Amino acid sequence: MNHKAPIIFNTIGLGWAGPLILKMGTEAENQKYIKGILTADDIWCQGFSEPDNGSDLGNAQTRAVREGDEYVLNGSKIWTTHGTYAKYMILLARTNPEAKNKYAGLSFFLSPMHAPGITTSPIRKITGEYGFTQTFFDEARIPAECLMGQEGQGWMIAMQTLQFERSVDGGQATKYNFKSITSADLIETCRTIQRDGKPLLEDPVVQDQLVQFIMEERNFLLNLKRSELNALCTDYPMSLMLSGKLEATELFRRMRQYAVSLQGAKGGLYIHDDEALNGGIWQHAYFNIFSATIGGGTSQVQNNIIAEHALQRRAKDDFGKRTQLLQGYIAHRTG
Numbered sequence: 001m002n003h004k005a006p007i008i009f010n011t012i013g014l015g016w017a018g019p020l021i022l023k024m025g026t027e028a029e030n031q032k033y034i035k036g037i038l039t040a041d042d043i044w045c046q047g048f049s050e051p052d053n054g055s056d057l058g059n060a061q062t063r064a065v066r067e068g069d070e071y072v073l074n075g076s077k078i079w080t081t082h083g084t085y086a087k088y089m090i091l092l093a094r095t096n097p098e099a100k101n102k103y104a105g106l107s108f109f110l111s112p113m114h115a116p117g118i119t120t121s122p123i124r125k126i127t128g129e130y131g132f133t134q135t136f137f138d139e140a141r142i143p144a145e146c147l148m149g150q151e152g153q154g155w156m157i158a159m160q161t162l163q164f165e166r167s168v169d170g171g172q173a174t175k176y177n178f179k180s181i182t183s184a185d186l187i188e189t190c191r192t193i194q195r196d197g198k199p200l201l202e203d204p205v206v207q208d209q210l211v212q213f214i215m216e217e218r219n220f221l222l223n224l225k226r227s228e229l230n231a232l233c234t235d236y237p238m239s240l241m242l243s244g245k246l247e248a249t250e251l252f253r254r255m256r257q258y259a260v261s262l263q264g265a266k267g268g269l270y271i272h273d274d275e276a277l278n279g280g281i282w283q284h285a286y287f288n289i290f291s292a293t294i295g296g297g298t299s300q301v302q303n304n305i306i307a308e309h310a311l312q313r314r315a316k317d318d319f320g321k322r323t324q325l326l327q328g329y330i331a332h333r334t335g
């Protein structure tokens with residue numbers, strides 16, 4: 001990480017498909033998949049988002065219909081990271097469109113990517129690089145044993161997958177991992193850029209902003225450490241994890257935006273331009289960081305989740321405690 005090596009290639013396999021199989025898979029699934037994930041012989045991808053259903057994942061419409069010993073798949077997934085290279089996909093598909101609610105009709109598959117009827121089409125990113133595909137299922141047939149758990153358990157398994165995904169570093173289809181450029185790099189850049197014959201680092205306004213970034217970054221890193229110690233987050237165990245992705249990705253986006261803005265007219269230059277500062281790394285990183293604020297749940301959706309699953313619960317608990325105190329007080333006064 002300190003040497004800015006490229007991200008681990010099998011992010012999805014190592015980061016969330018593997019842990020998911022270890023936690024919820026059968027012995028046969030463990031035997032079949034884990035070794036290939038660890039050796040990176042088997043690259044995994046994730047088929048959750050669809051062209052019309054990204055944040056609203058529960059509304060996924062890709063169909064899986066059981067026919068004898070097979071499932072027949074029809075539909076399309078999009079933003080499939082590593083879709084071109086992947087051998088397997090963790091796939092969320094609808095097995096029962098008549099279920100009592102949209103979530104209950106979903107099932108989860110450990111699907112091969114190399115099956116007749118499954119094709120991928122590369123998507124170019126704003127950075128100019130590739131990394132995603134749109135994946136099409138056209139009467140594709142996969143063995144029925146690819147179903148993970150039972151039919152109808154897809155939503156529950158997908159939520160477990162996202163727990164792994166959201167607490168794992170970003171990166172995904174990115175070249176520079178979002179943690180690989182830090183406030184220390186920003187300080188170095190401010191040393192390099194000259195304004196009125198002096199390094200920007202000597203400007204007190206710039207210093208103020210840098211201190212703010214350093215504090216936020218430190219806060220994020222300390223919270224990350226804290227979340228590893230159960231004893232330090234017993235009250236609301238998930239709130240740190242839930243807020244970590246949101247805070248980190250938004251902080252790093254602001255830092256990169258700031259670094260670009262400090263470059264004046266040169267901020268408009270991009271990688272491969274000889275005149276670009278540091279080879280245009282900040283411009284590239286700035287474009288790239290948006291992916292981290294979107295992938296695995298957008299910042300807006302993360303805000304909703306924090307509000308609903310951490311703050312609302314806390315508010316309810318606080319209300320419960322206050323009610324208890326009040327009842328105790330009334331009992332004391334009237335007793």
Ligand SMILES: Cc1cc2nc3c(=O)[nH]c(=O)nc-3n(C[C@H](O)[C@H](O)[C@H](O)COP(=O)(O)OP(=O)(O)OC[C@H]3O[C@@H](n4cnc5c(N)ncnc54)[C@H](O)[C@@H]3O)c2cc1C
Nearest residue numbers: 046047048049054055079080081172291294295296298300
């Ligand atoms: C780097 C990267 C890698 C990815 N890799 C994969 C992958 O491997 N597999 C995969 O399946 N997907 C992947 N995705 C897709 C990602 O999960 C979706 O882009 C994301 O969930 C958002 O869905 P969407 O793009 O359809 O946007 P939409 O859901 O259409 O959202 C559009 C806008 O509306 C806002 N919005 C939506 N709903 C709400 C709401 N309820 N409240 C407030 N605001 C809302 C969003 O915040 C966003 O700003 C990846 C994305 C990125 C950027």
